[in-house]
Amino acid sequence: MMQHNPNKTISPAEAEYFFDRDLSWLSFNERLLMESERTTTPLMERMNFLSIYSSNLDEFYRVRMPALTALHKLHKRNKLGEAATEKHKDIAARAKDLIAQQQVRFGQSLHKLVPELEKWGIHFIYGKPLPEAIMPQLKRYFFTYVLAFLKPVVLHKHKATFFPENNQLYLAVCGQDQDQKEQVLLVNIPTNELSRFFELTLGKQQYIVFLDDIVKAHLHLLTNLKVEGSYSFKVTRDAELGLDEIYEEDVAAAIEKQLLKRDMGLATRLLYEPGLPEGAVNRLLDTFGLERAVVMEGGRYHNLRDLRAFSVKHPRLYYQKWLPVQQVITEPFLLDRIAREDLLLHTPYHAYDPVLRFFNEAAIRPEVARIYITLYRVASDSKIVNALITAAHNGKKVVVVVELKARFDEANNLKWAKKMKQAGVQVLYTRNELKVHAKVALIEIEKEQQSFYLGLLATGNLNESTARFYTDHVLLTGQQEMLKEVKQLFLYLQSKEIRKNKLNGKHLLIAQFNLQERLLELIEREIDHARMGKAAGIIIKLNNLEERVLISKLYEASTAGVQIQLIIRGICCLVPGVEGMSENITVRRIVDRYLEHGRVYVFQNGGRNDLFLGSADWMNRNIHKRVEVCFPLYDERLKAELLELINLQLRDNMQAVELDANLQNVPVKISGRRIQSQQAIYKKLRGV
Secondary structure (H helix, E strand, C coil): CCCCCCCCCCCCCHHHHECCHHHHHHHHHHHHHHHHHCCCCCHHHHHHHHHHHHHHHHHHHHHHHHHHHHHHHHHHHCCCHHHHHHHHHHHHHHHHHHHHHHHHHHHHHHHHHHHHHHCCCEEEECCCCCCHHHHHHHHHHHHHHHHHHCCCEECECCECCCCCCECCCEEEEEEECCCCCEEEEEEECCCCCCCCEEEEEECCEEEEEEHHHHHHHCHHHCCCCEEEEEEEEEEEECCCCCCCCCCHHHHHHHHHHHHCCHHHCCEEEEEECCCCCHHHHHHHHHHHCCCCCEEEECCCCCCHHHHHHCCCCCHHHCCCCCCCECCCCCCCCHHHHHHHCCEEEEECCECCHHHHHHHHHHHHCCCEEEEEEEECCCCCCCHHHHHHHHHHHCCCEEEEEECCCCCCCHHHHHHHHHHHHHCCCEEEECCCCCEECCCEEEEEEEECCEEEEEEEEECCCCCCCHHHCEEEEEEEECCHHHHHHHHHHHHHHHHCCCCHHHHCCCCCEECCCCHHHHHHHHHHHHHHHHHCCCCCEEEEEECCECCHHHHHHHHHHHHCCCEEEEEECCCECECCCCCCCCCCEEEEEECCCCEECCEEEEECHHHCCEEEEECCCECHHHHHCEECEEEEECCHHHHHHHHHHHHHHHCCCCCEEEECCCCCEEECCCCCCCCCHHHHHHHHHHCC
């Protein structure tokens, strides 16, 4: 077997065999634009895809641009020297070009949607003069609601009397004062206090107006300047929390403190409306110290993630609603059913009810002694956490591992952690350098002086809100040997003193312990089968694929003749279809009404098909810096069901694209029956 060193560095010469992760991220964002351009997608859903695109781009500038900058500085100092520095400069330049191209497509797509909406009596006022027919209502709204939140500030050169917060919207108003001196007035757009859109219905006509345009239309009431022009702008700031020197006992207080500073982070981008005079741009840069930020023109409107913030009354402009399929539970208690046989949920096609029922029953059943759970992203109104609090009130020992470092969910997780502590729940926080990303829960039952376990293992967060639109898999099981390993994991998270070999079990694949090693062994087994002339194949479904040791092993398997089919929603650093390296590997992306989120690994194993589900993408952070749990499916009936769902996705010729060796999204050629996999999966699970 080939030996792999997880810490091996890839030389610049080898780097050509991997896509850059940031360019790949932007390639996925292009896939969202493709969906917004698809005429078969309902109009308001196309608008929603534009919203998601805009949100992703903001995150790119908050999360990845600071990382690129840091890498650039690092490589200037390390032994790779000039070659690595030039490489990162090249990637940053290509990323900027890609974003510029995508922004053009974004504008074109949105401009096509506006007249289509008008056919339905929906007037989305985008880059047009405000209709005279609604000006009285807009004026009334401005004086009654908007004016109270406006804080105009004159921009003084080299003197920052004003701090532009992260991704908040502002107007730079250019004009002359009474002494005919050029001035710049800054005016905030109060989207934190008011809706981004003012909606009005006159007869059968619906009008939707940007708050930005309402403020612009009344600027003459805010200043004595002779206004020459007003231009929107925003500053995007680094989202990273400064936790480098925080110890475990300080983590909650430290995160709470750092959250207050997040929107004050270093600027990574200044985005402004075209036409803003160069002198005004330079004044913004000088006054606010934005010299290191990426400076770029955008459109007239920013923060277009808000496009999902308005709704229309025409159901045909949205996806037809699919009612979740209810699992039939004939026993009085779900826990009794799980003790008898495994239950596998495919959410959101299946209702989330059994997950909630799992915790609700555990909270009241007298024989349940202990409950253990990991929480990564908690719903804002979490029924699961409320059940845990009830269980603690009922005298059960409840142990909850709360990941406070789940990006952008820190405050919500911290809120729930405090509530659970007050209720007597034992709340554990993870070390600063380690995230617990596993999605597992365990119930310990004591009955007739014996203990046994029931467990929940999932691919997605235990969050009933996101479960409505993230596709995931949830296994409810009573398989004792596997659940004993789950118990060992919780004991490790509680004490951190348990020997690591205790977590190197026969069933679970756990990052930090045996995940990468076992994956390499499973791929190697397929290589051995291929070399012996046996059937050999691998199917991997992930959100993101980056880790180079595992990618290299897939390349090795491809050259050995193993057929490898990948379904990768987002980042993919593996280059498919290259002769002599990856000619037996295909990569496809599926974007549809639901966000593909489940992680599935299938190893053919001579026709026996070993299936694993779990929380782990194949990213550096997941493999090396997090606690992840992947778990096998043993029930042959459930294995067959899951394989059927995966095969529907591999045959999707409507919503799938294939990634080529140039990082392009290539639509799948339609031959034979048209298959839209999400619709086909829903029909199958409904029994249609």
